[in-house]
Amino acid sequence: MKLQPDKHDVQTVTATGPGWVAINGQRVDASVVVGSRNERFDWPCNRFEALTPAHFAQLAELKAEVVIFGSGERIRFPKPAWLAPLIAAGTGVETMDTAAACRTYNILAGEGRHVVAALLLEARTAIR
Template identity: 50%
Template sequence: MKFQLDEPQGGNTIHRHDTRSVWVNGTEHRNSLLVPWQGTVEDWRLTRFEDLTEAHFERIRALKPELVIFGSGSRIRFARPQLYRALIEARIGMETMDIGAACRTYNVLASEGRAVLAALLIED
């Protein structure tokens, strides 16, 4: 008999993903997005990895997660550390993964009640 909830109460859950979209709480998203452990899922306004700027990570810092899971698209690509300096200075951890691994890892951490945020790049 299972006594653990499948979904965290009041939190966001990623239900499905592919290379062009991610489903959060049953809603399909076809643009890059920020998925906080609780609260509103936000458009990240990013269409290409090469367009990442410091401002993209400043926006994440403002949401105050303890850990960021960066889904860099269909393959792993690492952002230059100077781009996410705001996270480093705020002592917010960041892990980079492909989008599938990022979605799975986010769900595990969110189900544990962690203050995690998935920053998911969906490229055109």
């Protein structure tokens, strides 16, 4: 799905598809963290079951107002204990499927909010 955000001075998710996103037009095929203050780095996890508390503790260090967790092609919630570092930092957390997380990130970033999207892009396996 191609997304057409208003013109912003922040990085935006410009398109999404199964197992990939495009950030400012650049295709990304692995899980990624993207933020409205130019945060962008690989998030080393290629499936929901491989997530650990360390993945969410890393997000708390960014001190964002809101973290949007894109849980893949369907919505799945992380264990509440994993969110403790974010809650302790006063960071809001929202969970949604990755496509919805991309749209929500674009809106909040466009409003000038300090928002971070942690986008789980699950490895696609070939059907035999």
